[in-house]
Amino acid sequence: MTTQRSSVRMGAVTAVLLASGAAFGALAAVVAAWIGFAITGQAFVLYHHSLLPLVALVGGVLGAPLLPAAMWLLLRRVPLGVALAGTFAAAVLGGIAGWVLPGTPDDVWWGSAPLLSLQSTHGVLGGLVGFCLAAVMLRVKFSSRREMAAARVAV
Secondary structure (H helix, E strand, C coil): CCHHHHHHHHHHHHHHHHHHHHHHHHHHHHHHHHHHHHCCCCCCECEEEEEEHHHHHHHHHHHHHEEEEHHHHHCCCCCCCHHHHHHHHHHHHEEEEEEEECCCCCCEEECCCEEEEHHHHHHHHHHHHHHHHHHHHHHHHHHHHHHEEEHHCCC
16 A cells, blocks of 8 residues: 555656656746847847747756656755756756857758757757756765765775
């Protein structure tokens, strides 16, 4: 009976983390793009359509699996608010850094429309790197002394 309750609870927590990851990922991507566009002086519009829904979609799709994986594997001992705020801020800063990274904004074309730019790839990779670095740094900061001592003995 206890195992069944535990499995249901783990499933419910994972579902909430999936939804939170999608929401925070979308928000982080939009904030990073907004600031990145403002820094570089670029427009949000391509062919009379706003790019923000596409940016939010990419952030949500990446955030949905990454947040639960990071929370279950690395951030179990980190308070939830600290983990969310830390990974969110790092993803935004990484996305901004990736967006303004020197490089040409050459487009990858699909037929007659630009499909992907190198600059947007840098922004996505910067956000991913920022998220992962924050998760590792929070893991190190909140790991217990017993775990660190056991790791030293095991090596």
